[in-house]
Amino acid sequence: xxxxxxxxxxxxxxxxxxxxxxxxxxxGKPLIVRAIETGLALTRVSRxxxxxDDAEIAAVAQRAGxxxxxxxxxxxxxxxxxEWLAWQHAIREVRxxxxxxxxxxxxxxxxxxxxxxxxxxxxxxxxxxxxxxxxTVREAERNPYFNMVRAGAGGxxxxxxxxxxxxxxxxxxIYDVTTVAYVAQADFILSAMRIxxxxxxxxxxxxxxxxxxxxxxxxxxxxxxxxxxxxxxxxVVD
Numbered sequence: 001x002x003x004x005x006x007x008x009x010x011x012x013x014x015x016x017x018x019x020x021x022x023x024x025x026x027x028g029k030p031l032i033v034r035a036i037e038t039g040l041a042l043t044r045v046s047r048x049x050x051x052x053d054d055a056e057i058a059a060v061a062q063r064a065g066x067x068x069x070x071x072x073x074x075x076x077x078x079x080x081x082x083e084w085l086a087w088q089h090a091i092r093e094v095r096x097x098x099x100x101x102x103x104x105x106x107x108x109x110x111x112x113x114x115x116x117x118x119x120x121x122x123x124x125x126x127x128x129x130x131x132x133x134x135x136t137v138r139e140a141e142r143n144p145y146f147n148m149v150r151a152g153a154g155g156x157x158x159x160x161x162x163x164x165x166x167x168x169x170x171x172x173x174i175y176d177v178t179t180v181a182y183v184a185q186a187d188f189i190l191s192a193m194r195i196x197x198x199x200x201x202x203x204x205x206x207x208x209x210x211x212x213x214x215x216x217x218x219x220x221x222x223x224x225x226x227x228x229x230x231x232x233x234x235x236v237v238d
Contacts, residue, residue, distance in 0.1 A: 005042075005123065007049070009036060010083060012052060032050070033064045036066045041116040042116055052072055055071075058071065087106065088189055106181065111178065113209045113226060114205065117233065126201075134184070134203060136180035136205050137176060144174065145161050203237065204235050
């Protein structure tokens with residue numbers, strides 16, 4: 001049976017780190033529009049739905065081709081509100097309008113350098129495994145098993161993780177979670193309260209495409225990177 005795959009983009013109006021972040025242009029195109037265009041390029045996605053509390057974001061999203069069938073309640077659009085609750089709300093809203101949502105795909109606007117193939121890789125892993133949710137990751141710059149330290153009593157420094165690795169290559173690989181995409185069974189999201197309540201698998205995305213914009217500095221990095229080479233293919237983490 002074919003699953004109904006729906007892409008969701010969560011873009012609230014408020015942002016303290018980078019005001020107006022979701023509407024900020026990157027190479028002349030707002031971040032929210034970049035996310036929508038990526039979602040629309042996914043051939044297995046039936047629709048792209050934007051969840052926002054902001055009328056301007058909603059208008060821009062609709063002009064870019066996304067559906068905005070509801071506005072997010074104010075209590076789910078604060079700095080303190082867990083986005084997981086917004087995910088649950090969006091699934092219930094779409095299903096409540098008679099539309100099927102089997103597989104949920106979240107495409108945060110803050111990851112504008114991803115490509116459709118990155119999300120397709122995550123969708124493939126979700127559909128062909130027993131994972132409840134697939135996250136995207138990138139190789140971490142630092143590894144607590146090798147080159148990270150912590151402050152102890154009196155400021156004395158110690159290894160963050162006591163281990164006997166003398167070369168970085170011998171230490172277990174460590175990954176940073178990215179905002180490139182999240183792909184999950186919709187029913188899992190409704191029944192759980194966080195990502196790691198279920199079985200989690202991951203797709204590794206090249207660092208060049210995995211930037212997460214949260215500050216002005218992040219935006220400058222994206223602007224310097226957007227026109228350059230953006231790494232090789234995404235891969236499943238085994």
